[in-house]
Amino acid sequence: MIEALSEAVNDILGTFGISPKYSNAMKLESHIIEKSLCVVIGVVDRNGDKKGVLSFEFDKPVVLDLLAAMVPGIDVDVESEMGISAISEIANMVTGKLLTKLGFVGMTTPPTGIIGQNMKGLLNTTYAYKITYRWQNGSMAVTFSLT
Protein backbone atom coordinates (compact mmCIF):
# COMPACT_ATOMS: atom_id res chain seq x y z
CA MET A 1 0.00 0.00 0.00
CA ILE A 2 2.79 2.40 0.88
CA GLU A 3 4.39 1.90 -2.54
CA ALA A 4 1.13 2.74 -4.31
CA LEU A 5 0.73 5.83 -2.12
CA SER A 6 4.27 6.96 -2.85
CA GLU A 7 3.83 6.42 -6.59
CA ALA A 8 0.51 8.31 -6.60
CA VAL A 9 2.01 11.33 -4.81
CA ASN A 10 5.13 11.35 -6.99
CA ASP A 11 3.05 11.05 -10.18
CA ILE A 12 0.86 14.02 -9.28
CA LEU A 13 3.63 16.25 -7.90
CA GLY A 14 5.63 15.36 -11.00
CA THR A 15 2.94 16.79 -13.29
CA PHE A 16 3.64 20.16 -11.63
CA GLY A 17 7.40 19.71 -11.92
CA ILE A 18 7.83 19.23 -8.18
CA SER A 19 10.04 16.62 -6.61
CA PRO A 20 10.76 16.36 -2.91
CA LYS A 21 14.31 16.45 -1.57
CA TYR A 22 13.70 13.27 0.37
CA SER A 23 10.90 11.28 1.97
CA ASN A 24 10.38 8.76 4.69
CA ALA A 25 7.58 6.31 5.31
CA MET A 26 6.20 4.90 8.54
CA LYS A 27 3.31 2.90 9.93
CA LEU A 28 1.24 4.60 12.64
CA GLU A 29 -0.89 2.86 15.26
CA SER A 30 -3.73 5.26 14.52
CA HIS A 31 -4.36 7.90 11.88
CA ILE A 32 -3.51 11.22 13.52
CA ILE A 33 -2.62 14.63 12.15
CA GLU A 34 -0.53 17.30 13.82
CA LYS A 35 -0.03 20.08 11.30
CA SER A 36 -2.47 22.99 11.30
CA LEU A 37 -3.18 22.99 7.58
CA CYS A 38 -4.59 19.88 5.96
CA VAL A 39 -7.04 18.36 3.51
CA VAL A 40 -9.07 15.23 4.32
CA ILE A 41 -10.80 12.89 1.85
CA GLY A 42 -12.80 9.78 2.70
CA VAL A 43 -13.01 6.65 0.53
CA VAL A 44 -15.52 3.82 0.65
CA ASP A 45 -16.19 0.82 -1.57
CA ARG A 46 -19.57 0.20 -3.19
CA ASN A 47 -20.72 -2.20 -0.45
CA GLY A 48 -19.43 -0.11 2.43
CA ASP A 49 -17.20 -3.02 3.52
CA LYS A 50 -13.92 -1.15 3.11
CA LYS A 51 -13.59 2.46 4.09
CA GLY A 52 -10.73 4.78 4.74
CA VAL A 53 -9.32 8.25 5.01
CA LEU A 54 -6.53 10.13 3.28
CA SER A 55 -5.02 13.19 4.88
CA PHE A 56 -2.63 15.70 3.38
CA GLU A 57 -0.79 17.90 5.88
CA PHE A 58 1.22 20.89 4.77
CA ASP A 59 3.66 23.46 6.07
CA LYS A 60 2.68 26.88 4.69
CA PRO A 61 5.92 27.49 2.71
CA VAL A 62 5.35 24.18 0.91
CA VAL A 63 1.83 25.27 -0.07
CA LEU A 64 3.28 28.52 -1.43
CA ASP A 65 5.66 26.51 -3.63
CA LEU A 66 2.81 24.24 -4.79
CA LEU A 67 0.66 27.27 -5.62
CA ALA A 68 3.52 28.87 -7.54
CA ALA A 69 3.80 25.68 -9.60
CA MET A 70 0.04 25.35 -10.14
CA VAL A 71 -0.80 28.99 -10.88
CA PRO A 72 2.50 30.62 -11.87
CA GLY A 73 2.69 34.39 -11.69
CA ILE A 74 -0.33 34.79 -9.42
CA ASP A 75 0.03 35.63 -5.73
CA VAL A 76 -2.34 33.42 -3.77
CA ASP A 77 -2.75 33.59 0.01
CA VAL A 78 -2.16 30.12 1.47
CA GLU A 79 -5.19 30.35 3.76
CA SER A 80 -7.53 31.89 1.18
CA GLU A 81 -10.35 29.95 -0.46
CA MET A 82 -8.31 29.82 -3.67
CA GLY A 83 -5.27 28.50 -1.80
CA ILE A 84 -7.21 25.79 0.00
CA SER A 85 -9.12 24.97 -3.19
CA ALA A 86 -5.83 24.41 -5.04
CA ILE A 87 -4.39 22.02 -2.46
CA SER A 88 -7.78 20.26 -2.25
CA GLU A 89 -7.44 19.63 -5.98
CA ILE A 90 -4.01 18.09 -5.48
CA ALA A 91 -5.50 15.88 -2.76
CA ASN A 92 -8.30 14.83 -5.12
CA MET A 93 -5.85 13.97 -7.88
CA VAL A 94 -3.60 11.92 -5.59
CA THR A 95 -6.62 10.08 -4.15
CA GLY A 96 -7.92 9.21 -7.62
CA LYS A 97 -4.48 8.00 -8.69
CA LEU A 98 -4.03 5.92 -5.51
CA LEU A 99 -7.41 4.20 -5.83
CA THR A 100 -6.64 3.33 -9.46
CA LYS A 101 -3.27 1.87 -8.47
CA LEU A 102 -4.90 -0.18 -5.70
CA GLY A 103 -7.73 -1.37 -7.98
CA PHE A 104 -10.15 0.01 -5.39
CA VAL A 105 -13.63 0.29 -6.88
CA GLY A 106 -15.48 2.80 -4.80
CA MET A 107 -16.42 6.37 -4.08
CA THR A 108 -14.65 9.34 -2.59
CA THR A 109 -16.11 12.09 -0.44
CA PRO A 110 -15.67 15.76 -1.28
CA PRO A 111 -12.36 17.06 0.08
CA THR A 112 -12.49 19.14 3.26
CA GLY A 113 -9.75 21.70 3.84
CA ILE A 114 -8.94 22.48 7.46
CA ILE A 115 -6.79 25.17 9.03
CA GLY A 116 -6.45 26.04 12.70
CA GLN A 117 -4.22 26.80 15.63
CA ASN A 118 -2.91 24.25 18.13
CA MET A 119 -4.85 21.70 16.14
CA LYS A 120 -4.76 17.97 16.70
CA GLY A 121 -6.86 15.43 14.83
CA LEU A 122 -7.78 11.76 15.09
CA LEU A 123 -8.86 10.52 11.66
CA ASN A 124 -9.07 6.78 12.19
CA THR A 125 -8.41 4.40 15.06
CA THR A 126 -6.78 1.78 12.84
CA TYR A 127 -3.22 1.48 11.43
CA ALA A 128 -2.19 4.17 9.00
CA TYR A 129 0.61 4.53 6.47
CA LYS A 130 2.32 7.91 6.44
CA ILE A 131 4.85 9.34 4.01
CA THR A 132 6.53 12.63 4.84
CA TYR A 133 8.07 14.58 1.98
CA ARG A 134 10.65 17.19 2.88
CA TRP A 135 11.93 20.23 1.08
CA GLN A 136 14.36 22.86 2.32
CA ASN A 137 11.55 25.10 3.56
CA GLY A 138 9.15 22.56 5.07
CA SER A 139 7.32 19.30 4.63
CA MET A 140 4.12 17.66 3.43
CA ALA A 141 2.74 14.45 4.94
CA VAL A 142 0.29 12.11 3.22
CA THR A 143 -1.38 9.46 5.41
CA PHE A 144 -3.75 6.69 4.41
CA SER A 145 -5.75 4.35 6.61
CA LEU A 146 -8.20 1.69 5.44
CA THR A 147 -10.46 -0.59 7.45
Added chain:
Amino acid sequence: MDKQVAEQIIRSFVGATMNVYRSLTNTELVPGGIEKAPSLLFKTSGVVILLSFSGAFAGRTILATSEKMMEFIHECIMDEKPTQDDLLVTANEFGNMVIGHAVTDINNRFRGSNVRPTPPSSYIGENLTFFNFKMSAYNVVFKSRHGDLKLNVALEEGAK
Protein backbone atom coordinates in the same frame (compact mmCIF):
# COMPACT_ATOMS: atom_id res chain seq x y z
CA MET B 1 -29.73 19.47 -4.96
CA ASP B 2 -33.49 19.62 -4.56
CA LYS B 3 -34.37 21.63 -1.45
CA GLN B 4 -36.77 18.99 -0.08
CA VAL B 5 -34.18 16.24 -0.52
CA ALA B 6 -31.60 18.38 1.27
CA GLU B 7 -34.04 19.02 4.10
CA GLN B 8 -34.72 15.29 4.56
CA ILE B 9 -30.99 14.53 4.67
CA ILE B 10 -30.48 17.27 7.27
CA ARG B 11 -33.40 15.93 9.30
CA SER B 12 -31.74 12.48 9.28
CA PHE B 13 -28.64 14.03 10.89
CA VAL B 14 -30.70 16.08 13.35
CA GLY B 15 -32.64 12.99 14.49
CA ALA B 16 -29.49 10.85 14.68
CA THR B 17 -27.64 13.46 16.75
CA MET B 18 -30.52 13.81 19.20
CA ASN B 19 -30.97 10.03 19.56
CA VAL B 20 -27.28 9.30 20.10
CA TYR B 21 -26.86 12.18 22.55
CA ARG B 22 -29.92 11.02 24.52
CA SER B 23 -28.78 7.39 24.60
CA LEU B 24 -25.31 8.31 25.87
CA THR B 25 -26.15 11.05 28.35
CA ASN B 26 -29.79 10.53 29.35
CA THR B 27 -30.32 14.24 28.65
CA GLU B 28 -31.89 16.06 25.74
CA LEU B 29 -30.70 18.27 22.91
CA VAL B 30 -33.17 20.89 21.74
CA PRO B 31 -32.76 21.69 18.03
CA GLY B 32 -33.23 25.10 16.46
CA GLY B 33 -34.44 25.56 12.91
CA ILE B 34 -32.59 24.68 9.72
CA GLU B 35 -30.82 27.73 8.28
CA LYS B 36 -28.88 28.05 5.06
CA ALA B 37 -25.25 28.77 5.93
CA PRO B 38 -24.12 32.18 4.67
CA SER B 39 -20.71 30.80 3.69
CA LEU B 40 -19.02 27.50 2.84
CA LEU B 41 -16.44 28.30 5.50
CA PHE B 42 -17.27 26.89 8.91
CA LYS B 43 -15.35 28.56 11.75
CA THR B 44 -15.20 27.39 15.34
CA SER B 45 -12.96 26.57 18.32
CA GLY B 46 -13.17 23.52 20.55
CA VAL B 47 -14.02 19.99 19.43
CA VAL B 48 -15.15 19.19 15.89
CA ILE B 49 -16.36 15.89 14.45
CA LEU B 50 -16.19 15.55 10.67
CA LEU B 51 -18.55 13.00 9.10
CA SER B 52 -18.27 12.37 5.37
CA PHE B 53 -20.45 10.26 3.12
CA SER B 54 -20.79 9.37 -0.54
CA GLY B 55 -23.22 7.65 -2.86
CA ALA B 56 -26.23 9.10 -4.67
CA PHE B 57 -25.80 12.02 -2.26
CA ALA B 58 -22.35 13.11 -1.17
CA GLY B 59 -21.34 15.58 1.45
CA ARG B 60 -19.98 16.13 4.89
CA THR B 61 -21.46 16.94 8.26
CA ILE B 62 -19.71 18.82 11.04
CA LEU B 63 -20.66 18.54 14.70
CA ALA B 64 -18.95 21.26 16.73
CA THR B 65 -19.01 21.84 20.44
CA SER B 66 -16.88 22.90 23.40
CA GLU B 67 -14.31 20.71 25.16
CA LYS B 68 -16.52 21.05 28.25
CA MET B 69 -19.52 19.46 26.54
CA MET B 70 -17.38 16.66 25.08
CA GLU B 71 -15.98 16.08 28.60
CA PHE B 72 -19.56 15.68 29.81
CA ILE B 73 -20.29 13.09 27.09
CA HIS B 74 -17.05 11.27 27.90
CA GLU B 75 -17.83 11.19 31.62
CA CYS B 76 -21.29 9.75 30.89
CA ILE B 77 -19.66 6.87 29.00
CA MET B 78 -16.45 6.26 30.95
CA ASP B 79 -17.09 7.72 34.40
CA GLU B 80 -13.64 9.33 34.51
CA LYS B 81 -11.95 12.66 33.72
CA PRO B 82 -10.72 12.61 30.12
CA THR B 83 -7.39 13.69 28.64
CA GLN B 84 -7.41 15.61 25.35
CA ASP B 85 -6.66 12.35 23.49
CA ASP B 86 -9.61 10.71 25.26
CA LEU B 87 -11.85 13.53 24.03
CA LEU B 88 -10.80 12.85 20.43
CA VAL B 89 -11.61 9.14 20.82
CA THR B 90 -14.98 9.92 22.43
CA ALA B 91 -15.77 12.44 19.69
CA ASN B 92 -14.91 9.81 17.05
CA GLU B 93 -17.16 7.27 18.72
CA PHE B 94 -20.00 9.78 19.06
CA GLY B 95 -19.57 10.67 15.38
CA ASN B 96 -19.49 7.03 14.34
CA MET B 97 -22.84 6.42 16.05
CA VAL B 98 -24.40 9.56 14.57
CA ILE B 99 -23.36 8.84 10.99
CA GLY B 100 -24.40 5.19 11.31
CA HIS B 101 -27.91 6.19 12.39
CA ALA B 102 -28.14 9.04 9.86
CA VAL B 103 -26.99 7.04 6.85
CA THR B 104 -29.39 4.19 7.71
CA ASP B 105 -32.21 6.73 7.85
CA ILE B 106 -31.15 8.36 4.55
CA ASN B 107 -31.01 4.97 2.81
CA ASN B 108 -34.48 4.15 4.18
CA ARG B 109 -35.88 7.48 2.97
CA PHE B 110 -34.25 7.20 -0.46
CA ARG B 111 -34.26 3.54 -1.49
CA GLY B 112 -31.34 2.61 -3.77
CA SER B 113 -29.34 5.73 -2.95
CA ASN B 114 -26.51 3.54 -1.57
CA VAL B 115 -25.14 6.26 0.68
CA ARG B 116 -22.05 5.05 2.57
CA PRO B 117 -20.16 6.70 5.41
CA THR B 118 -16.39 6.98 5.66
CA PRO B 119 -14.60 6.83 9.03
CA PRO B 120 -15.41 9.84 11.22
CA SER B 121 -12.57 12.16 12.23
CA SER B 122 -12.30 14.50 15.18
CA TYR B 123 -10.29 17.64 15.84
CA ILE B 124 -9.42 19.84 18.79
CA GLY B 125 -8.02 23.32 18.37
CA GLU B 126 -8.55 27.05 18.19
CA ASN B 127 -9.75 29.17 15.30
CA LEU B 128 -10.53 26.11 13.21
CA THR B 129 -11.81 26.76 9.70
CA PHE B 130 -13.32 24.05 7.51
CA PHE B 131 -13.49 24.68 3.74
CA ASN B 132 -15.67 22.91 1.21
CA PHE B 133 -16.28 23.84 -2.39
CA LYS B 134 -19.19 23.46 -4.82
CA MET B 135 -21.53 22.53 -1.99
CA SER B 136 -24.58 23.97 -0.25
CA ALA B 137 -24.39 24.17 3.54
CA TYR B 138 -27.02 24.35 6.27
CA ASN B 139 -26.79 25.00 10.03
CA VAL B 140 -28.77 23.72 12.98
CA VAL B 141 -27.88 24.75 16.55
CA PHE B 142 -28.83 22.44 19.42
CA LYS B 143 -29.18 23.78 22.95
CA SER B 144 -28.56 21.67 26.03
CA ARG B 145 -27.90 22.06 29.74
CA HIS B 146 -24.21 21.55 29.00
CA GLY B 147 -23.86 24.03 26.15
CA ASP B 148 -24.51 24.33 22.44
CA LEU B 149 -23.82 21.76 19.74
CA LYS B 150 -23.61 23.08 16.18
CA LEU B 151 -24.52 20.91 13.21
CA ASN B 152 -23.37 22.00 9.76
CA VAL B 153 -24.37 19.83 6.80
CA ALA B 154 -22.74 20.53 3.41
CA LEU B 155 -24.17 18.70 0.41
CA GLU B 156 -22.62 18.36 -3.01
CA GLU B 157 -24.60 20.31 -5.58
CA GLY B 158 -26.41 17.89 -7.85
CA ALA B 159 -27.07 14.27 -6.92
CA LYS B 160 -24.69 11.72 -8.49
